[in-house]
Amino acid sequence: MLLIPHSIGVKRSRSFLVFVNPFGGTKQGAAIFTNKVYPLFKASGCELEVIHTTRQGHGLEVAKTLRLDHYDAIVTVSGDGLIHEVLNGLAQHAEAAHALATPVVPIPTGSGNGLSLNLLGIEEGFDVAAAALGAIKGRHMKVDLFSFVQGGQRSISFMSQSLGLMADVDIGTDHLRWMGDTRFMVGLIKGIAQYKRCPVKLSYKLAEQDKHKMAEAVHSRTKELAKLGRTPLASPSNSGSEVSFHDGPTAGLPPLQYLKEDEDGWVTFDEPILYVYAGKGPYVGRDFMAFPVSLPDDGLIDICVMPAGSRLDIIGGLDGAEKGAAFWNQKLLYVKAYAYRIQPTKKQQGYLSVDGEQFPFEDFQVEVHRGLGTTLSMYGHYVAPFEPRARPTNK
Numbered sequence: 001m002l003l004i005p006h007s008i009g010v011k012r013s014r015s016f017l018v019f020v021n022p023f024g025g026t027k028q029g030a031a032i033f034t035n036k037v038y039p040l041f042k043a044s045g046c047e048l049e050v051i052h053t054t055r056q057g058h059g060l061e062v063a064k065t066l067r068l069d070h071y072d073a074i075v076t077v078s079g080d081g082l083i084h085e086v087l088n089g090l091a092q093h094a095e096a097a098h099a100l101a102t103p104v105v106p107i108p109t110g111s112g113n114g115l116s117l118n119l120l121g122i123e124e125g126f127d128v129a130a131a132a133l134g135a136i137k138g139r140h141m142k143v144d145l146f147s148f149v150q151g152g153q154r155s156i157s158f159m160s161q162s163l164g165l166m167a168d169v170d171i172g173t174d175h176l177r178w179m180g181d182t183r184f185m186v187g188l189i190k191g192i193a194q195y196k197r198c199p200v201k202l203s204y205k206l207a208e209q210d211k212h213k214m215a216e217a218v219h220s221r222t223k224e225l226a227k228l229g230r231t232p233l234a235s236p237s238n239s240g241s242e243v244s245f246h247d248g249p250t251a252g253l254p255p256l257q258y259l260k261e262d263e264d265g266w267v268t269f270d271e272p273i274l275y276v277y278a279g280k281g282p283y284v285g286r287d288f289m290a291f292p293v294s295l296p297d298d299g300l301i302d303i304c305v306m307p308a309g310s311r312l313d314i315i316g317g318l319d320g321a322e323k324g325a326a327f328w329n330q331k332l333l334y335v336k337a338y339a340y341r342i343q344p345t346k347k348q349q350g351y352l353s354v355d356g357e358q359f360p361f362e363d364f365q366v367e368v369h370r371g372l373g374t375t376l377s378m379y380g381h382y383v384a385p386f387e388p389r390a391r392p393t394n395k
């Protein structure tokens, strides 16, 4: 992997394909775009092609036939749902890997806005002006994407998959969208009160299970990239190509590697489960840093599993949830994996959420594709401060 120094430029005026979802989150997307984002893009000389999505699937259809190398980025004025859709459109493009090399940048007008939170941090993650600046001046950052395979169908997931309590919090509160992200807290309280087991068998191809090592790795990586990325951006130029924080391969959509049980390195989780939460990017909402040691392009998926113990285990983990404190909860299994597999042990017994969208509660498998996606970042790393802790000493 090649690290590009900060002295290489960013185009002065970019060309964007902009999707505006008028129905995302609290339905303010169109007004926010017109009043706050469009003036910034225009002031910086950006060329815009704007599409107001008129239906579910609209973003996917357009992305499927994207004119390659025509836009510097795709901007989504939306929540994470439309990003999921656009990435799946790019993945269905005749030249999928090439299409997925087009950066996708969020302007946060949905209810969760996970990607925006991860790129800008908790202070600015819901700030549409900061997000617009990220689109104008951010640099290419490669991100891993997941193949989600269910019933013989392959789709792309960029953020998370959840089952059990965490899916109830998300999908089970869909009717409360008008509340913005408060709906997630309402769902959590309801879920803890009900305390239902999640009837699934989980197995994963293990890469790392030492929490201290994971925390140290993310800390040193963030520090190293912060030195490169936080410095003032290089002098603008309209010539030459845009540059990445990392250089990576962009040929062909990767084949699936783990469809057959290879058993080598696979681990099965045998205890009763309250929830499974797997994903990429520390924040899944403003109040919850679920994956504090996630790295954009380590080629791994972070998996959290809470065994069905007592309500106190969950309640204890709520304190400091926005700072990732639950990670250190000894009851919580937290691993990094190359792939994982879920098999429900009872049919139709819950929700499955993939990037916040509902999928059938049936068998599925997920595997990671290193650096298959691209976004634009002002920093070159996720903005989610998380400190390692000293290892307990053995007496």
Ligand SMILES: Nc1ncnc2c1ncn2[C@@H]1O[C@H](COP(=O)(O)OP(=O)(O)OP(=O)(O)O)[C@@H](O)[C@H]1O
Pocket (backbone or CB within 6 Å): 021, 022, 023, 024, 025, 026, 053, 054, 055, 056, 057, 058, 077, 078, 079, 080, 081, 082, 083, 085, 109, 110, 111, 112, 113, 114, 177, 355, 356
């Ligand atoms: N005009 C439209 N009418 C209805 N649905 C739409 C329209 N345009 C887009 N959609 C759908 O809206 C869904 C949700 O969009 P979006 O991600 O913008 O908001 P959100 O779900 O509130 O945010 P978050 O995912 O952050 O919670 C997407 O699946 C998208 O396909």
